[in-house]
Amino acid sequence: MSTLSEPSTELILAAVREAVVTVVPEVAPELVAPGRTLTELGCNSIDRAEIVTIAMERLRITVPIGDFAEVGDIASLVDVLHRHHP
Amino acid sequence: MAYGIDALNIYAGVAHITVADLFAGRELDPSRLANLAMREKSVGLPVEDSVTNAVNAARPILEALSPADRESIELLVTATESGVDLSKTVASYVHRYLELPRNCRVFETKQACYAATGAVQLATGYLASQASPGAKALVIATDVALVDERAQYAEPATGHGAVAILLGEDPDILAVDHGAFGCYSHEVLDSARPTPTFDIADVDTSLFTYLDGLAASYDDYCDRVAEVDFTTTFGHLAFHTPFAGLVRAAHRKLMRERTRTPADKIDADFDDRVAPSLIYPASTGNLCSGSVYLALASLLDHVDISAPTRVGLYSYGSGCSAEFFSGLVTPRSVRRMAEFEVGRRLRERTRLDYDEYLQLLSSARTVLEPRADHIVDVEPYRHLFTHRRSPFLAYTGSRHHHRQYRWY
Numbered sequence: 001m002s003t004l005s006e007p008s009t010e011l012i013l014a015a016v017r018e019a020v021v022t023v024v025p026e027v028a029p030e031l032v033a034p035g036r037t038l039t040e041l042g043c044n045s046i047d048r049a050e051i052v053t054i055a056m057e058r059l060r061i062t063v064p065i066g067d068f069a070e071v072g073d074i075a076s077l078v079d080v081l082h083r084h085h086p
Numbered sequence: 087m088a089y090g091i092d093a094l095n096i097y098a099g100v101a102h103i104t105v106a107d108l109f110a111g112r113e114l115d116p117s118r119l120a121n122l123a124m125r126e127k128s129v130g131l132p133v134e135d136s137v138t139n140a141v142n143a144a145r146p147i148l149e150a151l152s153p154a155d156r157e158s159i160e161l162l163v164t165a166t167e168s169g170v171d172l173s174k175t176v177a178s179y180v181h182r183y184l185e186l187p188r189n190c191r192v193f194e195t196k197q198a199c200y201a202a203t204g205a206v207q208l209a210t211g212y213l214a215s216q217a218s219p220g221a222k223a224l225v226i227a228t229d230v231a232l233v234d235e236r237a238q239y240a241e242p243a244t245g246h247g248a249v250a251i252l253l254g255e256d257p258d259i260l261a262v263d264h265g266a267f268g269c270y271s272h273e274v275l276d277s278a279r280p281t282p283t284f285d286i287a288d289v290d291t292s293l294f295t296y297l298d299g300l301a302a303s304y305d306d307y308c309d310r311v312a313e314v315d316f317t318t319t320f321g322h323l324a325f326h327t328p329f330a331g332l333v334r335a336a337h338r339k340l341m342r343e344r345t346r347t348p349a350d351k352i353d354a355d356f357d358d359r360v361a362p363s364l365i366y367p368a369s370t371g372n373l374c375s376g377s378v379y380l381a382l383a384s385l386l387d388h389v390d391i392s393a394p395t396r397v398g399l400y401s402y403g404s405g406c407s408a409e410f411f412s413g414l415v416t417p418r419s420v421r422r423m424a425e426f427e428v429g430r431r432l433r434e435r436t437r438l439d440y441d442e443y444l445q446l447l448s449s450a451r452t453v454l455e456p457r458a459d460h461i462v463d464v465e466p467y468r469h470l471f472t473h474r475r476s477p478f479l480a481y482t483g484s485r486h487h488h489r490q491y492r493w494y
Contacts, residue, residue, distance in 0.1 A: 022342065044121055046335045049293035053301065057343055065274050065291055065298075 012059065012078045012085060019054035023047050034075035052077070061085055088261035089214045090413055091206075092222070092254040093150070094383055095426045097143035098247035098370040099128035100471045100478075102435045103443045105242040111440030112235055114242075122243060123330035123364070127371040129438055130230050130246040131467045132449035133480040136168035137179040137491065140228035141479045144184055144250035146426060147224075149476075159252075161191045161209055161223035165201035165375045167279055168229040168454055169194065170489060176228060183479055183491060186224070198277065199326055200403025202227035202251070202375035207411070209253050210262050222254040227376030232285055232451050240287055243329035245371025249379045258422040260382065260397065260413040267411040268307030270299050277404040282454035292404060293332065299408030300325075300336050300400055301343065307410045317345045320398035320412065322389060323360050324381035327367035333360060333381075336400070362388035369432055375403060386423040391415055436470050453481065460484045468494070 017032040020041065027041050038048050055077075056063060061084045071077045105124045109116055130139075148156055162184075164177040175194035180186075195201040202225055209223035228248035233241045276295050277287035308314045325333045337360050341352045366384035367373075373380050378401045385397065394416045402408045438446070461483040471478040472494060482490045 044118070045289050045293055046121065046332060048290060049297050050335055050339055052294055053297050053339065054343070056298075057301070065276075065295060068291070068294070 008085070009078055009082050012081045013074070015055045015058045016051070016074060016078060016081070018058065019051045022054060023050045032074060034078065035073060037073045038077075055081060059085055087214075087255050088257060088414075089210050089255050089264070090253065090257040090262035091251055091259040091379075092257040093147045093250075093252040094259050094379060094423060095143055095147050095250045096247065096366065096376075096380055096383055096428045096431075097139055097250075098245065098373065098380075098432060098435070099130055099134065099139075100435055100474065101129045101131065101438050101446070102126045102369070103129055103438045103440070107440050108242045108443070111443070112241065114239060118239060121331045122239065123334065124243055124368050124371065126369040127242050127244070128246040128435065129443060129446060130450045130453070131446060131470060132453060133462055133464050133467050133482070134230065134246070134450070135453045135481045135489075136164070136166050136170060136176045136228045136230055136248070137183070137489065138479045138481050139230065139246070139248035140164055140176060140180045140226040140250070141183045143228065143248035144180070144224060144226055146476060147250050147252050148184055150425070155222065157187050158220055158222045159186055159190060159224050160218055160221040161212070162186055163193060163195055163205040163209065163223070163225045165195045165205050165225060165227045166229055167196060167198055167201070167374055169196070170454060171456070171487075179489060179491065180226065197375075197407050198403035198405050199328070199372070199374045199377060200401050200407040200409065202249070203378065203401035203409050203411070204407070206251060206253065206262075207267065207409070213253060213255060214264065220255075222252060225251045225253065227251070227374060227379065229374040229376070230450070230453060231371070232279070232283060232454070234447060234451060237285065237287070240289070243371055245373045247370060247373050247376070249373060249376030249383075251379055259386070259419050260415055262413045263396070263411065266307065266311045267409060268303040268305065268310060269407070269409050270302035270306060271407040274404075274406050276406060282456065283452060292328075295404070295406050296326075296328065296332065296402050297336055297339055299402050299406060300340065300410065303400070303408040303410040304340060304344065307412075315345070316340055316398075317347060317355070319396060321359070321395035322363070322385050322415075323398045323400075324363040324378055324385050325360070325400040326378045326402045327364060327381050328372045328377070330364040330368045333364060366428065366432065375401070383423055383428055386415060386420050387429055391417050391420050393417075434474070456487065457484055458487050464492070464494075
């Protein structure tokens with residue numbers, strides 16, 4: 001299981017959690033955790049795209065789309081967003 | 087003086103398969119049907135290519151013009167990702183079979199599903215420049231589908247056909263808002279057609295770039311145009327429609343992020359401003375760069391326009407280039423659109439069962455493959471198009487790489 005090493009990643013995870021709950025309100029926020037995947041939480045391909053764009057908007061960052069190629073679970077999504085967060 | 091779309095016609099093939107039949111045949115997960123929000127997919131014949139689709143879409147527009155108006159078409163642009171040669175354009179064949187004037191600029195644009203909008207914007211700007219007063223331009227978005235079972239859920243969403251767009255001054259269909267546009271482009275490989283026989287696509291990347299491009303191009307539009315409010319500036323919306331379900335997500339995204347609309351009001355706004363634009367796209371599949379104009383045609387054929395109304399349009403092409411722009415429609419737009427009877431012609435397509443679809447697909451998928459000398463036997467398909475009320479141009483093969491066509 002992946003781990004989150006820096007405190008500021010909590011802020012990123014909170015943005016992802018907020019984006020997930022916005023797009024898929026039936027998901028309990030506590031289930032949006034580093035070891036899970038968005039697919040496991042019931043997100044389809046459109047949901048996943050919406051979640052990523054909403055998280056970027058809320059964090060006010062732009063991430064090159066190619067960087068998401070390495071994303072597998074929520075921890076790796078948070079890692080990619082964190083790299084571009086000031 | 088206003089400039090923009092004076093006539094708009096759709097050709098979406100003569101055959102279709104229901105998306106439910108295709109899902110069953112391919113054993114796709116039926117729970118994903120709702121997400122796709124598609125009903126039917128237009129299916130191409132082995133005698134149809136990007137040239138025949140373009141000509142079959144544009145001919146009804148030209149037949150309705152006076153000889154003087156036909157002579158005023160000084161620009162022909164085909165927008166396609168289904169080119170038939172790396173040098174010779176689809177437009178050159180289209181120019182011949184539409185018998186357009188010889189003092190006409192003829193060329194082709196390519197930028198996946200955005201190409202037609204690039205051509206429409208440049209042509210409208212050219213007409214507005216008054217470099218040639220009274221001139222008209224014909225832009226035709228035309229494509230064929232190459233997808234098979236390898237495309238999985240993209241197969242039911244991929245259509246076949248063309249959209250012909252006649253541009254001129256004092257236009258009947260859509261007066262393009264001069265200077266009101268927003269663009270967003272960057273390099274990405276979300277989908278592509280590396281050879282004439284197959285497509286590649288990264289679904290997650292493509293959905294992301296479509297949604298991201300919408301927000302970014304809309305923001306650029308807002309930077310150029312004063313006092314834009316997504317909920318009140320546009321009476322209706324027509325978006326590029328890779329599949330109808332994605333447009334619902336796109337609308338929801340802008341409503342959430344650019345307006346203060348309560349969540350429970352977003353669906354009602356979608357039903358009012360967007361859903362009428364999806365009726366035709368949901369029964370043809372994605373027509374590539376013609377898709378946003380198919381959505382506009384659907385809108386005009388399914389809403390009551392009693393006063394000038396601003397329509398917001400979103401065009402997106404993989405690779406990628408995105409543009410949000412707008413224009414005015416009026417009651418005259420609805421009357422002019424109705425003349426082309428798009429709904430009737432979609433209903434007249436022959437419904438294929440899954441086995442018939444598979445038989446057509448194996449030949450139709452190779453229609454862009456370059457062959458020096460080749461004969462296409464038209465007879466097995468004649469029953470599918472000879473009952474049409476208007477003439478039908480068919481692809482009959484090639485001689486020394488010169489593609490051959492014949493009217494029926």
